[in-house]
Amino acid sequence: MTKTDDHFFNKVYDVARMVPYGRVTTYGAIAKFIGSPQAARMVGWAMNKSFSQKEFVPAHRVVNRNGMLTGKHHFGTSDAMEQLLKNEGIIVIDDAIINFKKHFWDPANLID
DNA sequence: TAGCTGACGCCCT
DNA sequence: CAGGGCGCCAGCT
Numbered sequence: 001m002t003k004t005d006d007h008f009f010n011k012v013y014d015v016a017r018m019v020p021y022g023r024v025t026t027y028g029a030i031a032k033f034i035g036s037p038q039a040a041r042m043v044g045w046a047m048n049k050s051f052s053q054k055e056f057v058p059a060h061r062v063v064n065r066n067g068m069l070t071g072k073h074h075f076g077t078s079d080a081m082e083q084l085l086k087n088e089g090i091i092v093i094d095d096a097i098i099n100f101k102k103h104f105w106d107p108a109n110l111i112d
Numbered sequence: 113t114a115g116c117t118g119a120c121g122c123c124c125t
Numbered sequence: 126c127a128g129g130g131c132g133c134c135a136g137c138t
Binding site for chain 3: 036
């Protein structure tokens, strides 16, 4: 546990990487899990910066509380995020995840 | 150096 | 039912 591991962003990346394949979580869930429930918007900002991270961060598995791909515009192409999710078996229609509740994975609920 | 802004979410009119 | 404001923390101009 180095000093950098205490950084907010680093915690966000850590949690994001915990999201299992084929599952998704929300900005708010991550924020809450790392102890800053009201910093959900920072989680989004962290995801943005995650592209420049050395280790891979599955940013496409993080959506807003409604299961909508609000951050898709930050991926290379407009449908990159959607394709990544579909590739994991998640149906996405009109920027919204179908059966979001079913695919949702709460970091606080490690027991699935 | 100080201030603005952002992939959100919740509460209050 | 809908719209607006605030908090949160760090990077960028």
